Amino acid sequence: MKILVVDDFSTMRRIVRNLLVELGFSNPLIQEADDGQNAIEMLRKTPVDLVVTDWNMPNMTGIELLRAIRAEPAMKGLPVLMVTAENNRDQIIAAAQAGVNGYIVKPFTAITLQEKIDKIFERIAASGANA
């Protein structure tokens, strides 16, 4: 499964990558972008199966990236997991309204990451089965 990790902090990208590898995802299939702008450009060139994104980033924030993804027909169904230090109620609501698939508040553990990723794909499988 191809995953794009978006965060302006290189340490956080590396930590998320480590956790994903620990959870059994293939290291070479994990890509990284340092802000929303670069992420959307990468996504247009190379589609992925899951986006894990931070909220606070320069140029284009995580919520703007989420909205941009939902606005593009080719990737509007792409699962987006938000991993952020933002625990403000309004922001979580904004993310939900923009169509986020999962929301993790930093600091988090590998177990939380696993749970949220599992849930995302369970829901997708369920909606696919119902369709």
Place this chain on the structure above:
Amino acid sequence: MKAILPIVNDEALPVELRDLLNSPDGTTFEQALDVMVRQREQRLFRALGQLARDLHDAVRRVGGELAHEGVPGTVADARQHLNEALEMSAQAAHRSLDFAERMRPQAESLAQNAGEMLKWSNDSDAAGVLAREAVGFAVNCSEGLADMVMAQSWQDLSGQRIKKVANFIGAVESSLLELVRLTGALARSEAPASVVRVSSQEDADRLLSEFGF
């Protein structure tokens, strides 16, 4: 019939005002009132001018003190120091991640190899005891290293706070700059210019230097 004017006799009012209020001459009354209001305005403007000069001096003193103390020499330096702290913390976190990424495959390999060895040995012989210990140690190491990786997220969380403080300092710097402009203009008895925003750090430094920063 003569109009009856109410006679104002309030002792608290100045004599000239009492006389005016009791005067039947409307034009004189208005002119005198204008003079009094103007006098009052001039006193207010003088007080404001003094206040502006005092503020300007105070701002200049603060600027001078900032420049002389050296640590941190200027507001820009303070921001620079924060960015350096951010960079150093990122480097430190990456070193820890390097270490964890280097050691984890070794720990996993040890756990696997020692596990294989356990199949061929008895619990009672020395090799079996050692293999069991090695498996336990390797598994603990692996878990500990995973925790260590996770623990490096402090750099992201503290880094975001450092960035916010650096932005706040930038905002304070802009406000201070506007204050210096404003007080400078007022102290020279000029009308305050409309707020001009500087576009770069160089502009900001150049402007501040004009005011002795």
